[in-house]
Amino acid sequence: MSTSFDSIPGVGRPARDALTLAGYRDLESLDGVAWAEVLELHGVGKRGLERIQAALQEKGLGMAGAPAPEERKAEWTRGNTGDNAPDLKTHATDQSPEQFVESLDTPRRVEHGRLLLEILHRATGAEPVMWGPSMIGYGQTHYRYATGREGDTFHVGFSPRKAKISLYGLQGLPRSEELLAKLGKHQAAVSCVYVNKPEDIDLAVLEELIAHAWQTPPQAC
Template structure:
């Protein structure tokens, strides 16, 4: 049976951030921690070894696969900072057009540094992603 790798853990978020090698990336991680905490109202938790997540939801696909995931989150990776939002929302593209310098993956938005983006749009993306996930996966 498939075991989810990215599960909520009891590891320290602050300890994780303190171990980020690049001082600028560490500074951005603290800034993002403040932004996500203030915007979501959730306490930051580690999800797996490297994702800082906020809130959670339970998903169940038509295939029967189910699990829990963070509503939103980020990870200060070596190359870029990964931001995690809901991938299926149509408003996401409109927000990304105003976001600033970034690249995208399926569920990730990648940035080099916080100074490259519009923090107001980041707040909108966080709120929009949570609303989309709460609507898509209402708590049972």
């Protein structure tokens, strides 16, 4: 029974197309083929090929000369590199954060946005930049996941959404739990902290938390 390349998680379309074009009709057709030869195909990357080799090994098969899989972990570094996954949709834009805040739906959120612009500027010393249509970020950070997927994002930031205010980059830090415990009414999710309104939290603690995040090397939440 043949195994389609489509059924192997993490093997992208460029790799699948390259293998098909080179005459490899299914997973089993790669058994005994030289690893180095397949890796030379345009569109085939090392990480995808590792996944193919793992799928072969599950069937008692394998490519010739395949190296042991590299141990990978997520890496976060300050600054931007411009190396972004092709499908990454959120980028820095030229839109003015101040104008965006002034255009918010309600006077209440406009006031909140102005306040947060002031607090984040004071805590970071950096100028705000729009990321995508609704996020305001400070500083730049580059991430590379264990899968090899990478991109640029902001170090800390916020989004004054209609339902809740989203605060980014404040979790997973040495003092995050300590400061969040003193912050006031909020909800913590995987990638951000949600606040209904600034009146619900201690703004001095928020500023301390932002300053702490700004001074701490970037990392995943």
